[in-house]
Amino acid sequence: xxxxxxxxxxxxxxxxVMTVVSAIVVVFSQRVIYSAFALLFTFFGVAAxxxxxxxxFLAASQVLIYVGGILTLIIFGVFLTAKIYTMDIPQQTHQRxxxxxxxVAMLGLLTYGLxxxxxxxVTPAAEPTTKDLGQLLLTTYLVPFEVASVLLLAxxxxxxxxxxxxxxxxxx
Amino acid sequence: MIISLNHYLVLAAxxxxxxxxxxxxxxxxxxxxxSIELMMNAVNLxxxxxxxxxxxxxxxxxxxxxxxxxxxxxxxGLAIIVVLFRxxxxxxxxxxxxxxx
Numbered sequence: 539x540x541x542x543x544x545x546x547x548x549x550x551x552x553x554x555v556m557t558v559v560s561a562i563v564v565v566f567s568q569r570v571i572y573s574a575f576a577l578l579f580t581f582f583g584v585a586a587x588x589x590x591x592x593x594x595f596l597a598a599s600q601v602l603i604y605v606g607g608i609l610t611l612i613i614f615g616v617f618l619t620a621k622i623y624t625m626d627i628p629q630q631t632h633q634r635x636x637x638x639x640x641x642v643a644m645l646g647l648l649t650y651g652l653x654x655x656x657x658x659x660v661t662p663a664a665e666p667t668t669k670d671l672g673q674l675l676l677t678t679y680l681v682p683f684e685v686a687s688v689l690l691l692a693x694x695x696x697x698x699x700x701x702x703x704x705x706x707x708x709x710x
Numbered sequence: 711m712i713i714s715l716n717h718y719l720v721l722a723a724x725x726x727x728x729x730x731x732x733x734x735x736x737x738x739x740x741x742x743x744x745s746i747e748l749m750m751n752a753v754n755l756x757x758x759x760x761x762x763x764x765x766x767x768x769x770x771x772x773x774x775x776x777x778x779x780x781x782x783x784x785x786x787g788l789a790i791i792v793v794l795f796r797x798x799x800x801x802x803x804x805x806x807x808x809x810x811x
Contacts (some may be wrong), residue, residue: 540765541721546711550713554721557725557763558721558724558725558728559766560744561725561729561748562728563727564732564744564745564748564776565729565731565732565736565743565745565748566733568740569772570740570741572745573741573744574740574744575756576745580725580748580751580794581751584725584751584754584755587718587721587755587758588755588758589776590713591759591761592762593758593761593762593770593773595770596758596770596773596774599774599777600777601778602782603737603808604751605749606779607784608747608780608784610783611785611788612740612743612744612747612784612786612788614788615740615791615792616740617790617791618741618792618795619739619740619770619791619801623803630735630737631735631736631804632736634734634735636717637731638734638735639732640730640734641727641731641734642727643721643727644727644730645724645727647721648726648730649720649723649728651722651749651755652716652719652720652743653716653765657715657716657763659715659764660763660764660765661762661763661765661793662765667767667770670724670767671715671767671771671774674767674768674771675771679771682775686775686778686779687786689779689782690778690781690782692784693781693782693783693786694783694785696785696786696789697785697786697788697789698789700786700789700790700792700793701789701792701793701801707737
């Protein structure tokens with residue numbers, strides 16, 4: 539039991555460190571392709587943390603949608619736009635250090651707020667939530683669920699319309 | 711040491727701040743996109759942490775919808791970036807400061 543607890547802790551911190559370090563690589567790497575691939579580890583780390591929070595269905599969705607869909611699209615975007623072999627162009631804005639000031643201030647404020655707030659948590663026993671999610675999606679949240687599907691359809695059509703090769707009548 | 715709600719919330723705050731730093735300091739539109747995804751992941755993590763610690767699955771439902779909106783946003787956004795690159799030969803946001811030319 540004690541060994542299991544220790545293993546649990548070790549895994550948790552491993553995934554926390556993996557998530558944070560890869561997120562830092564995403565933001566501060568000078569090569570765009572490194573950033574895109576570091577995003578993979580961030581998404582996987584967050585998916586693993588969902589498992590620690592007993593959100594098994596969301597962890598699976600995270601891997602499927604973020605890693606399988608969004609990350610693939612981003613890597614496609616990198617290949618389609620960035621000139622990968624000419625990376626001597628500057629990647630950072632001019633006032634990057636000044637820009638980090640409000641970021642640090644915001645992080646400090648958030649952390650201060652987190653530790654001073656009284657959350658009154660109850661923390662029930664961990665159970666798989668897939669069944670509850672399914673029931674809620676088809677009862678209480680049915681209308682947002684349908685609206686989300688319409689939104690996805692609209693995004694699909696819009697993306698195809700935008701990325702399509704230009705026709706004659708579009709040229710001006 | 712027991713892993714509490716605050717562990718997850720601090721991690722979420724950290725991830726969100728890293729994402730904000732990316733949006734503020736990078737010039738490449740695609741990296742800014744990735745940073746926005748980082749911020750969304752941070753918010754999702756906070757949602758799931760609260761859902762777990764209050765025993766309310768509603769928070770996970772919202773994460774589900776956020777993921778759906780993020781997928782739509784990435785599809786349209788990357789299409790816009792690809793079209794932009796086709797027109798201007800750049801994804802540097804400093805060079806793209808006019809809506810119409």
